């Protein structure tokens with residue numbers, strides 16, 4: 001085993017496109033499969049926990065798939081200052097932390113560059129964004145029906161382009177939500193987002209400067225709206241994830257770091273029973289590496305491309321064609337031997353057959369013994 005497995009896997013994930021081996025995609029695929037499984041369970045439990053502790057609430061977000069709101073005048077001015085304090089930065093698709101879901105595909109990276117300009121979060125951003133986020137704490141809890149944490153942040157501007165990426169769902173864990181803040185608003189002139197809500201209606205989002213929108217990016221189809229005439233839509237993105245208590249502390253894990261692969265993070269609490277964060281991390285990266293020798297792939301797919309890895313046209317539990325071919329051949333050999341014996345007895349009689357069998361039996365046994373000795377070596 002590699003001395004430091006975490007470092008080795010981190011190295012594989014951050015290799016340049018042309019240095020990647022086809023088998024490396026297995027690491028991404030196995031992580032993605034386990035991640036969706038575990039996030040579903042965690043999200044279900046987090047929602048159940050919230051519901052048990054709070055009064056019934058009719059969530060507009062759950063009903064429609066998106067909600068919007070407007071900040072006060074002072075907060076709108078602060079939002080604009082926060083956005084302008086962040087410096088433009090060329091997209092580095094390999095800027096993501098080891099424990100975080102990332103987009104691995106070059107064609108998607110190219111699309112990100114074609115459609116968006118990216119900005120690095122400034123100190124001013126980290127100091128002041130909580131002033132805007134904290135007052136929304138309770139509303140976000142109610143609408144999501146879970147306590148929440150920040151999974152990641154991103155600051156970008158949708159460029160004037162005549163073709164966005166087309167309608168899509170993000171294929172992330174279903175409970176992860178996107179919260180967009182628009183310092184300059186969103187509309188046809190500046191650029192916007194189109195969302196197909198849960199009623200099936202297409203909505204081109206029109207919002208005033210200093211507005212926000214929370215939407216279910218993996219449940220509702222959506223796409224950025226832009227055109228050659230747009231002047232560029234500034235956006236501050238805060239991704240929200242479910243937990244058992246709310247913590248609005250901002251988290252940044254690289255421009256291509258979206259949310260933790262698994263709903264767990266380091267803490268100063270003493271957790272016994274082999275369940276300390278570092279122990280769990282070590283066990284699980286070993287499990288993932290082991291899994292990569294069982295479930296292999298040679299290309300990077302995003303989980304949404306393969307309907308959660310289930311193919312209804314393929315019965316995974318049915319014998320493979322190759323196994324069936326071997327079974328048929330073995331059956332044919334059995335039938336041939338039986339026919340040969342019957343023919344011999346019919347031609348020469350049972351006594352002659354038995355005497356021949358007795359004379360060659362020691363030879364057959366000896367042959368088998370020799371074969372076993374050679375095979376063991």
Ligand SMILES: [Fe+2]
Pocket residue numbers: 168169170217222
């Ligand atoms: Fe999207």
